[in-house]
Amino acid sequence: MISMRGISKSYVADKPALYDVNVEIASGEFVFIVGHSGSGKSTFIRLLLRELLPSRGQIVVAGQDLGKMKSWKVPYLRRNIGCVFQDFKLLPNKTAFENVAFALEVIGKSKHVIRTQVPEVLRLVGLEDKIDSYPDELSGGEQQRVSIARAFVNRPPLLLCDEPTGNLDPQTSLGIMKLLERINNTGTTVLVATHDREMVDNMRRRVIALEGGRIIRDQDRGVYGYVD
Amino acid sequence: MSINVGYFIRESVLNFRRNWVMTLGAVITIYLSLLLVGVFLATGAIVSNVVKSVEEKVTIEIFLKDGAATADVNALQTELLNNPLVGANDPNPQVRGTVGYTTKQQALDKFKKQMASSPEILDQLENNPLPASLDIKLADSHNVEALVAQIKTNPLFTKVAENPTKPEESIHYGEEIVKKLFAFTRVIRIMGIAIIAMLAVVSLIFINNTIRLAIYARRKEIGIMRLVGASNWFIRTPFLLEGVLQALIGATLAILTVSGLQALIMPRLKEIVSFLPVTTGAGTNVQIALSLIISGVVIGLAGSGVALRRYLKV
Numbered sequence: 272m273i274s275m276r277g278i279s280k281s282y283v284a285d286k287p288a289l290y291d292v293n294v295e296i297a298s299g300e301f302v303f304i305v306g307h308s309g310s311g312k313s314t315f316i317r318l319l320l321r322e323l324l325p326s327r328g329q330i331v332v333a334g335q336d337l338g339k340m341k342s343w344k345v346p347y348l349r350r351n352i353g354c355v356f357q358d359f360k361l362l363p364n365k366t367a368f369e370n371v372a373f374a375l376e377v378i379g380k381s382k383h384v385i386r387t388q389v390p391e392v393l394r395l396v397g398l399e400d401k402i403d404s405y406p407d408e409l410s411g412g413e414q415q416r417v418s419i420a421r422a423f424v425n426r427p428p429l430l431l432c433d434e435p436t437g438n439l440d441p442q443t444s445l446g447i448m449k450l451l452e453r454i455n456n457t458g459t460t461v462l463v464a465t466h467d468r469e470m471v472d473n474m475r476r477r478v479i480a481l482e483g484g485r486i487i488r489d490q491d492r493g494v495y496g497y498v499d
Numbered sequence: 500m501s502i503n504v505g506y507f508i509r510e511s512v513l514n515f516r517r518n519w520v521m522t523l524g525a526v527i528t529i530y531l532s533l534l535l536v537g538v539f540l541a542t543g544a545i546v547s548n549v550v551k552s553v554e555e556k557v558t559i560e561i562f563l564k565d566g567a568a569t570a571d572v573n574a575l576q577t578e579l580l581n582n583p584l585v586g587a588n589d590p591n592p593q594v595r596g597t598v599g600y601t602t603k604q605q606a607l608d609k610f611k612k613q614m615a616s617s618p619e620i621l622d623q624l625e626n627n628p629l630p631a632s633l634d635i636k637l638a639d640s641h642n643v644e645a646l647v648a649q650i651k652t653n654p655l656f657t658k659v660a661e662n663p664t665k666p667e668e669s670i671h672y673g674e675e676i677v678k679k680l681f682a683f684t685r686v687i688r689i690m691g692i693a694i695i696a697m698l699a700v701v702s703l704i705f706i707n708n709t710i711r712l713a714i715y716a717r718r719k720e721i722g723i724m725r726l727v728g729a730s731n732w733f734i735r736t737p738f739l740l741e742g743v744l745q746a747l748i749g750a751t752l753a754i755l756t757v758s759g760l761q762a763l764i765m766p767r768l769k770e771i772v773s774f775l776p777v778t779t780g781a782g783t784n785v786q787i788a789l790s791l792i793i794s795g796v797v798i799g800l801a802g803s804g805v806a807l808r809r810y811l812k813v
Contacts, residue, residue: 320726343731350728360723373720376506377729421727 272298272429272460273319278328280314280484288314290484292328296462298428301455303471304464305495306481312464315481316433319462320352321345333428350378353422353430353459357437359414361406361421367393368402371421378425392424393417396450412443416450423454430454432463436470444470468495510737511744514713521709522745528705529749529798530756532698533791537757539691540790544783546687550680557643559635559672561650562661565603567631575655576600576633584646586638596638603631630661643672699798706745706802707809710738714810721811734811739803746799750792757787 273296280289289311296302304312317323318330321337330337333351340348361370371389380388393402396416406414415435422430432451436444448470455461465471471478471494478493479486488496515522563572576598580587585596601609606629614620637643650656651667660669714721724734761784 346725346728346730348728349726352728354726360719360726362720362723373723374727377724377727377733379733425727 272296272300272333273462274329274331275318276329278318278325278330280311280318280323281326287326287484289318289325289481292484292486294479294486294489296460298460299455299458301452301461301474301476302463303474303476303478303493304462304481305466305471305478307466310481311484312481313433314484316431316462316464319429319431320354321348346378350425351427351429353419353425353427355415355419355422355430355432355435357434359406359411359418359438361414361417363406366403366405367398367409367417367420370406370417371424374421374424388424389420392420395423395453396420410443411439412446415439415443415447419447419450419454423459426459428459430459430461432461432465434465434467435463436465436467441469445473448474466495471495507736507740511740514717514737514741515744517716518709518712521712522741525702525705525709525745525802526749526752528698528702529746529795530752532695532702532798533750533753533795534756535698536691536695536794537753537787537791538760539687539695540787541757541761541783542687543684543691544787546680546684550684553673553676553680557637557640557673557676559637559643559647559650559670561633561635561656561659562630562669562671563632563659564661564663564669565630567659571655571659572600572633575653575659578653578655579633579635579650582646582649584637584642584649585635586642589638591638594638597634597636599634599636601632601634603627603629606630606632647672699794702798703802703805706742706799707806709745710742710803710806711810713738713741714806735807738807738811739800742799742803742806743796744799746795747792750795753791753795754788757791758784 273294275292275294278289278292279287281287292311292315304315306312314323318325318337319332321332321340324338332348335348337348362373365373368389371392372385375385375388390399390402393399396419398413398416398420401409401413404413406417409417415438419435430451435451436447439447444467451461451463452474475492475494477491478488478495480488480493480496561575579585579598585598586594587596587598589595604627607627610629611621635646637646647670650670656670657663657666660666662669721734
């Protein structure tokens with residue numbers, strides 16, 4: 272699903288945000304990217320979304336070489352990648368239904384598809400009774416569920432989560448992680464960048480640890496492994 | 500992928516409502532720019548009509564000395580009639596050139612008619628001081644200068660000219676009037692182009708600003724659209740439509756104002772300068788309206804396009 276070979280990325284010369292990163296992630300995997308702030312997690316995610324181009328190296332996502340991709344094709348790449356963020360990025364003037372529907376609307380899906388798929392995915396994330404609530408009427412965990420529903424409504428093969436539980440309490444975070452696990456069980460590759468130690472240690476999944484832009488550890492069924 | 504026309508229209512109208520102060524500013528700027536363009540175009544059309552009619556009236560007069568040999572005068576007349584510059588054989592009878600002969604008596608009669616209001620001048624005339632003349636009307640008045648140059652070198656002309664020592668003074672044509680008119684229209688045109696260019700730049704800046712605000716107001720939505728893979732054109736189209744909508748409204752207002760002004764001013768202008776054909780045909784008005792709409796849309800698209808390139812990195 273994801274293949275990074277010899278990736279380096281520098282925003283300013285001589286201070287690489289990522290340096291010589293080699294990662295292979297297979298289809299259907301559940302992977303944590305861990306590391307302190309400034310370790311390169313966000314750069315890693317943004318490279319996968321092709322918001323950034325690497326300074327050196329090759330990235331292949333879903334069979335497409337991002338370095339060689341024409342920029343007008345980028346939107347079509349992103350339709351294959353669901354995205355979840357720490358700050359949810361929901362539109363405050365739209366209901367849960369409308370927020371999820373928006374993602375389908377703007378890629379030109381028909382009304383019929385929207386009417387069937389949106390309630391289905393909201394049911395999957397456990398919000399079938401909050402379908403007409405506005406974001407400010409929902410708790411943080413519920414808002415994050417809406418944002419996961421939006422990321423997943425198009426059934427992308429890859430789900431990227433950048434600090435999905437960063438704003439949530441441990442109990443709620445656990446629910447979100449269970450939800451991501453459920454999504455992973457449908458065959459979707461899930462990549463979670465986080466520094467939520469408890470979460471990583473509980474889940475016992477593959478962990479890629481970044482520090483200073485380098486991969487310092489990559490282990491299956493790993494733990495967070497830092498002492499803060 | 501089905502193109503959701505309703506979505507785009509809804510979005511542009513919504514944007515319009517959200518930023519209506521800036522939008523109004525952009526509409527007014529486009530309106531004023533296009534209004535000036537329209538006024539200049541209409542004025543230009545009237546002036547060029549006038550110039551044309553004056554040009555058509557341009558004749559060359561060759562004054563003949565008293566007692567010039569009839570044979571020479573006839574020979575010169577025949578020669579001129581055969582000159583292709585005169586165009587006496589022009590297929591269009593409306594413009595076909597002529598070479599007429601005015602006797603001394605006819606010249607005097609004409610002069611008396613013109614001076615009928617001041618008979619004291621006529622009383623001063625003891626005998627007829629006016630020369631006979633050959634009057635040439637050309638099929639194409641642009642050939643005046645060339646024909647005059649040819650006539651001046653013609654030995655027959657030198658022979659019959661009123662002033663044998665300076666024959667070039669015996670030939671008259673309305674060059675001064677035409678030259679002045681052309682200079683006038685040139686000034687109008689240059690001024691017009693300069694002002695129009697300035698206003699076009701101002702309109703572009705205004706639209707640019709409006710679109711930037713619209714993008715700013717919707718930056719969250721745009722960010723999400725990009726995230727979920729909306730195509731670049733899908734994101735851009737509402738903004739482009741908004742620019743075009745502003746331009747169309749501005750252009751419509753400008754067209755209405757121009758035709759209003761015409762209806763108001765033209766009858767009075769005709770009264771004041773009744774000797775000049777100050778009219779613009781229906782065809783010209785349609786042309787002006789069309790060019791206003793087209794330039795409005797071009798300004799709208801260009802302004803939005805520049806703003807989108809700068810502020811919407813898709």
